[in-house]
Amino acid sequence: MIEIRDLHLDLGGRPVLRGISLDLTPGWTVLVGPNGAGKSTLLRAVAGLLSPQGGSLRLDGRPLQQWSAPERARRIAWMAQQSEAVSELGVRDVVMLGRLPHQGLFGSETAQDRHAVEAAMQATECLTHQHRRLGELSGGERQRVLLARALAVEAPIVLLDEPTTHLDPPHQVGLVRLMMNHAHDPVQPRTVVSVLHDLPLALAADRLVVMAAGTIQAVGSPHDPVVREALIDVFAGALRIENVGGRWVALPEITP
Amino acid sequence: MTAWIQRILVAGLLALSGLSAVQAAEPPKRIVSLLPSLTESVCALGACDRLIATDRWSNWPRSVQALPKVGGLDDAQVERIVALKPDLVLAAESSRAVERLRSLGLTVRTLEARSHGEVRDALQRLAAWLGRPDEAPRLWQHIEADLNAAAARVPAHWRGRTVYFEADDAPYAAGPTSFIGETLGRLGLRNVVSAALGPFPKLNPEFILRAQPDLVMARTRALSAMPRRPGWGRLEALRRRHICSFDEERYDPMVRPGPRMGEAALAVADCLSTLGTP
Amino acid sequence: MTTSSQIPPPGSVPRRLGWTLALVIGLAALAGLCAGPDGWSLGVLTGPDSDQALILHDIRLPRALGTALAGALFGLSGALAQGLFRNPLADPFLLGSASGASLGVVMVLAAPPLLGPAAAAGWLGELGLVGGAFVGALAGVSLTLLLSRGAEHSTRLLLAGVVVGVVLGAVNDLITLMAPDALRGRQAFGLGSTSFFGWTSVALLALSLSLTLPLAWRFARVLDALSLGEDSATSLGLDLPRLRAALVGILALATGAAVAQAGLIAFVGLVCPHLVRRFAHGAHGFVLLASAGMGAALLLVADLAARTLIAPQELPVGVLTAVLGGFYLLGLMHRRGVS
Numbered sequence: 001m002i003e004i005r006d007l008h009l010d011l012g013g014r015p016v017l018r019g020i021s022l023d024l025t026p027g028w029t030v031l032v033g034p035n036g037a038g039k040s041t042l043l044r045a046v047a048g049l050l051s052p053q054g055g056s057l058r059l060d061g062r063p064l065q066q067w068s069a070p071e072r073a074r075r076i077a078w079m080a081q082q083s084e085a086v087s088e089l090g091v092r093d094v095v096m097l098g099r100l101p102h103q104g105l106f107g108s109e110t111a112q113d114r115h116a117v118e119a120a121m122q123a124t125e126c127l128t129h130q131h132r133r134l135g136e137l138s139g140g141e142r143q144r145v146l147l148a149r150a151l152a153v154e155a156p157i158v159l160l161d162e163p164t165t166h167l168d169p170p171h172q173v174g175l176v177r178l179m180m181n182h183a184h185d186p187v188q189p190r191t192v193v194s195v196l197h198d199l200p201l202a203l204a205a206d207r208l209v210v211m212a213a214g215t216i217q218a219v220g221s222p223h224d225p226v227v228r229e230a231l232i233d234v235f236a237g238a239l240r241i242e243n244v245g246g247r248w249v250a251l252p253e254i255t256p
Numbered sequence: 257m258t259a260w261i262q263r264i265l266v267a268g269l270l271a272l273s274g275l276s277a278v279q280a281a282e283p284p285k286r287i288v289s290l291l292p293s294l295t296e297s298v299c300a301l302g303a304c305d306r307l308i309a310t311d312r313w314s315n316w317p318r319s320v321q322a323l324p325k326v327g328g329l330d331d332a333q334v335e336r337i338v339a340l341k342p343d344l345v346l347a348a349e350s351s352r353a354v355e356r357l358r359s360l361g362l363t364v365r366t367l368e369a370r371s372h373g374e375v376r377d378a379l380q381r382l383a384a385w386l387g388r389p390d391e392a393p394r395l396w397q398h399i400e401a402d403l404n405a406a407a408a409r410v411p412a413h414w415r416g417r418t419v420y421f422e423a424d425d426a427p428y429a430a431g432p433t434s435f436i437g438e439t440l441g442r443l444g445l446r447n448v449v450s451a452a453l454g455p456f457p458k459l460n461p462e463f464i465l466r467a468q469p470d471l472v473m474a475r476t477r478a479l480s481a482m483p484r485r486p487g488w489g490r491l492e493a494l495r496r497r498h499i500c501s502f503d504e505e506r507y508d509p510m511v512r513p514g515p516r517m518g519e520a521a522l523a524v525a526d527c528l529s530t531l532g533t534p
Numbered sequence: 535m536t537t538s539s540q541i542p543p544p545g546s547v548p549r550r551l552g553w554t555l556a557l558v559i560g561l562a563a564l565a566g567l568c569a570g571p572d573g574w575s576l577g578v579l580t581g582p583d584s585d586q587a588l589i590l591h592d593i594r595l596p597r598a599l600g601t602a603l604a605g606a607l608f609g610l611s612g613a614l615a616q617g618l619f620r621n622p623l624a625d626p627f628l629l630g631s632a633s634g635a636s637l638g639v640v641m642v643l644a645a646p647p648l649l650g651p652a653a654a655a656g657w658l659g660e661l662g663l664v665g666g667a668f669v670g671a672l673a674g675v676s677l678t679l680l681l682s683r684g685a686e687h688s689t690r691l692l693l694a695g696v697v698v699g700v701v702l703g704a705v706n707d708l709i710t711l712m713a714p715d716a717l718r719g720r721q722a723f724g725l726g727s728t729s730f731f732g733w734t735s736v737a738l739l740a741l742s743l744s745l746t747l748p749l750a751w752r753f754a755r756v757l758d759a760l761s762l763g764e765d766s767a768t769s770l771g772l773d774l775p776r777l778r779a780a781l782v783g784i785l786a787l788a789t790g791a792a793v794a795q796a797g798l799i800a801f802v803g804l805v806c807p808h809l810v811r812r813f814a815h816g817a818h819g820f821v822l823l824a825s826a827g828m829g830a831a832l833l834l835v836a837d838l839a840a841r842t843l844i845a846p847q848e849l850p851v852g853v854l855t856a857v858l859g860g861f862y863l864l865g866l867m868h869r870r871g872v873s
Binding site: 327330331332333335338341349351352353355356360370454456 | 593594663711712729730732846847
Binding site for chain 1: 620752753755756758759761762763764765766768769770771772773777811815816817821
């Protein structure tokens with residue numbers, strides 16, 4: 001469980017997060033908001049990749065800085081928004097990198113590692129590629145491999161920054177189902193936090209965090225009208241949210 | 257009985273010491289030279305027949321041109337040198353070849369001379385190694401005689417005049433502390449460059465133009481291109497053809513600190529005597 | 535989508551590459567033993583007389599071993615540099631090791647004319663050309679690390695390396711200007727040479743390789759993680775600044791040792807990881823080892839060519855590797871451009 005209290009963070013001298021307070025609990029949470037709202041920055045801060053200028057960030061009760069890097073890495077898995085991977089590595093080797101927090105730099109492969117890697121690749125449907133190189137795959141295939149890498153960590157908290165980029169609709173839906181199953185796992189419910197630009201998908205989440213200009217406008221389930229109002233508000237009325245057959249759907253508001 | 261043994265012992269010792277003395281005094285008979293000035297020195301000291309190989313740049317006297325060439329100082333052909341089984345290798349200091357050859361068990365001696373005085377010392381040491389210690393003073397006397405003769409041959413109207421000797425066309429001048437600069441000093445010429453600037457200062461061309469040397473000396477190639485340099489047409493020495501140009505063959509002894517320095521001085525003196533009045 | 539029958543079973547291609555490299559190294563080394571300034575002679579191996587045995591043992595054998603070891607160090611360094619900076623055009627000389635080594639050599643050469651004969655017998659003279667190059671290489675890299683204030687950002691490291699290279703090069707030029715005698719030695723160092731390897735060289739090179747190769751292998755996983763991106767690697771719990779500094783240290787040691795003995799041989803470090811990847815793929819552990827093997831093979835072949843093409847003269851081996859490497863890169867560019 002992650003507790004964020006009054007978090008302030010500057011990037012390049014500019015304030016990006018202005019007093020964020022939020023609890024991240026098991027379930028699937030989605031951060032939504034316009035560009036520049038600070039969604040990715042918040043995720044990076046939670047992952048321990050950025051140091052805040054003010055406020056507190058606690059993981060399981062302890063401040064994040066007090067956790068050693070490997071300990072933190074075992075509890076929090078993070079997937080980057082832009083794939084910087086320039087990899088000549090094989091797919092299986094990439095996914096196996098997700099086991100680094102458990103193996104340590106000099107550890108060797110255990111059966112548990114192999115099991116985790118298999119499970120992750122199966123969940124993201126990239127078992128068929130496992131002997132190919134990352135560089136040979138298409139954008140969508142590569143995205144799924146990188147996702148598998150994050151899942152292979154088997155961390156209770158999974159942070160995914162725009163995981164649906166490059167994915168075609170069937171795979172997007174598959175991913176959403178994956179995130180939901182992951183979060184609602186009966187044996188070990190996990191905290192899954194994603195940044196999504198795709199609003200129809202986001203509206204399927206357990207919880208929405210509506211952000212704008214570095215602050216949180218609303219937090220709650222998509223069923224909460226306050227949240228829906230806030231969502232329309234931050235997008236300057238460019239969309240309409242309707243209930244279709246029990247599900248919330250976002251439509252572009254084109255008529256003036 | 258003991259007196260007998262004593263005499264035998266003494267005789268034996270004497271014989272042994274005599275043997276070792278002979279062995280220690282055995283001068284080298286198979287010499288490899290890796291520096292042209294050392295090749296010339298060996299030949300000038302009368303041991304030319306003992307040379308078995310030289311570096312690729314050694315070209316004087318004519319006879320060494322027929323000898324096998326074993327590379328330069330930095331790409332010496334180690335295997336070939338070892339195969340030739342020399343008992344002495346002559347080289348310059350600070351070359352990796354020296355370390356390598358020494359580690360292979362060869363006798364390597366280094367000599368590097370940068371001034372007249374150092375040439376004299378080098379010749380002395382080389383002569384001692386060659387087992388011809390008397391040759392060095394004799395050779396030096398010969399060189400001195402040539403230097404004096406050259407100084408005498410310099411026409412009176414050229415004595416005390418300023419000279420610019422170009423060592424490279426950047427332009428690098430030969431200063432009075434360089435080897436050739438010393439020779440020119442012996443001939444009674446003044447250098448446009450002061451000793452404080454070092455042996456081969458790289459000059460601003462304006463300096464030379466302002467100094468207006470009475471004489472300009474350089475390689476033939478450089479001198480032919482000199483008037484075309486921007487502003488150099490104003491050099492009086494060039495316009496009046498008060499120049500001494502040396503082709504490749506005659507340039508070598510100018511700049512090689514070796515036994516031909518007297519020859520070089522004579523060449524300069526002869527050039528001066530053809531120049532007419534300043 | 536390729537079917538499983540088209541994908542070779544994992545592990546077999548790398549193994550094939552390994553055996554091929556071992557074969558090439560063995561053959562090239564053997565050929566090197568037979569090649570002399572007067573041509574080839576198998577008799578050296580089968581029934582040498584005492585002179586030939588001496589030459590074989592004292593000259594050709596250490597030369598072959600030293601060349602293989604130096605090539606391995608260059609190949610390893612190249613793979614390390616390319617993994618560290620995630621740039622396929624990185625070479626081991628990026629962080630100031632080349633300019634530092636060259637400056638060290640020039641300082642040793644310029645000491646006698648500039649500082650007098652006393653300096654030649656002093657500690658600079660004791661160091662010798664090899665020691666000077668080694669110390670210089672390490673000093674160059676240390677200066678780079680100092681300027682970039684640690685290995686926190688690889689871009690800063692690269693920039694610092696460029697600055698150090700330029701500044702040390704300028705100092706080098708200045709010293710050479712004052713002591714033109716050093717110019718010849720400096721040029722020879724820049725061209726690289728494998729002709730002066732004795733048993734001491736072999737020992738030093740072997741020592742360096744035995745230290746750097748296992749260490750690099752152990753740290754190879756850091757390079758794998760780095761290939762995902764710096765943030766992803768950090769999120770996996772890696773202390774990147776310290777690990778990068780350690781890798782830079784290994785790089786400096788390997789490059790310094792190779793350059794001290796063999797001079798600035800171009801392209802071997804740059805080209806080996808590419809050649810390895812052309813034939814086989816794998817994680818960085820494999821690429822590091824295979825690059826070392828490829829480097830050994832490459833340099834042995836280049837040395838052989840340098841010795842035999844214009845025998846009894848020798849081409850500077852650095853010129854050969856530059857020409858061959860240049861052509862290979864051209865081909866690479868052409869293929870990438872076409873596809």
